[in-house]
Amino acid sequence: MERVLTVGLDGSPESLAAAHWAADEAERRGLAVRLLHAWPLLVPEPTRIPAEIDQNHWAKRLVHHARAELLARHPGLTVVEDLVADDARNALLRAASESEELVLGSRGLTSAESYFLGDVGMPVVARSDRPVVLVRAAERLDEGHAAASGPPGVVVVALKLKAPCDDLLEYAFTAAAARGVPVRAVHGRAVPLHAYAPWGLDHTVTHEVRQDARKGLDLALRPWRERFPGVAVSETVRLDSPARAVMGASGSAGLLVVGRRRRRPTVTARLGPVAQAAAHHARCPVAVVPHD
Numbered sequence: 001m002e003r004v005l006t007v008g009l010d011g012s013p014e015s016l017a018a019a020h021w022a023a024d025e026a027e028r029r030g031l032a033v034r035l036l037h038a039w040p041l042l043v044p045e046p047t048r049i050p051a052e053i054d055q056n057h058w059a060k061r062l063v064h065h066a067r068a069e070l071l072a073r074h075p076g077l078t079v080v081e082d083l084v085a086d087d088a089r090n091a092l093l094r095a096a097s098e099s100e101e102l103v104l105g106s107r108g109l110t111s112a113e114s115y116f117l118g119d120v121g122m123p124v125v126a127r128s129d130r131p132v133v134l135v136r137a138a139e140r141l142d143e144g145h146a147a148a149s150g151p152p153g154v155v156v157v158a159l160k161l162k163a164p165c166d167d168l169l170e171y172a173f174t175a176a177a178a179r180g181v182p183v184r185a186v187h188g189r190a191v192p193l194h195a196y197a198p199w200g201l202d203h204t205v206t207h208e209v210r211q212d213a214r215k216g217l218d219l220a221l222r223p224w225r226e227r228f229p230g231v232a233v234s235e236t237v238r239l240d241s242p243a244r245a246v247m248g249a250s251g252s253a254g255l256l257v258v259g260r261r262r263r264r265p266t267v268t269a270r271l272g273p274v275a276q277a278a279a280h281h282a283r284c285p286v287a288v289v290p291h292d
Helices: 013-029 057-073 088-097 121-127 145-149 166-179 203-227 242-249 273-281
Strands: 004-008 032-038 079-084 101-106 132-136 154-158 183-188 233-238 253-261 286-291
Touching: 004 013, 004 088, 013 032, 013 057, 013 101, 013 132, 013 166, 032 057, 032 088, 057 079, 079 088, 088 101, 088 121, 101 121, 121 132, 154 166, 154 242, 166 183, 166 203, 166 253, 166 286, 183 203, 183 242, 203 233, 233 242, 242 253, 242 273, 253 273, 273 286
Parallel strands: 004 032, 004 101, 032 079, 101 132, 154 183, 154 253, 183 233, 253 286
Antiparallel strands: 132 286
């Protein structure tokens, strides 16, 4: 079976921006793109029926137009249309399990350009077995897909260092190598209580905390530097909450990579604080990578 990136299409500008991002990514990685539209009321495909009485007419039109846009910019790309008569959440999770990754559009709610993950998006991101990429819509769609895809930029990866992070680093380094851009590894660590003194922070303590974090970063990154010698790597340690540290370091990112713990299906679908902050506030595409 051909390796694919699956895009969830719902007719919104955000999902079209996600499709363009996926097409750029698929071309870089030699993959196909699947345009998935799911709706429980889709009917079995009729034969030779006029459009005016075809109940699937608008769904077909949605994916046809998206496919035409992608092929106009990527003539050699394989783009597959997929209409599924099912709940969108179920269809997306099933498609994600069959794909290299799932790409979804995210809607800005305010001038602060936050993400909005609705009743479908959040459970999908929180439960998918494969990476899910969240893509913002371009502010002006008539400027073309470059605004949605954004400049290449650095790949920023958020690292906790309390558990293995190879899944995140493999994704981040592979993405950076495909784009020809550096990786910036970011770690945030709260200032310990014993660092606070009546006159302010004890800089001896904060220096030790920073040094410990830098050693952890170096240890985690060392095998990936060896595996990807052509990818430049930088490290950022911030004495702040991990979420604020990551968001503060991601301003110039072309892609932000964050992790999500795999959980049992019976547990309520949710994201951790760093992934949650990235999903709602990052200005660039966000890849949420599940890991053990």
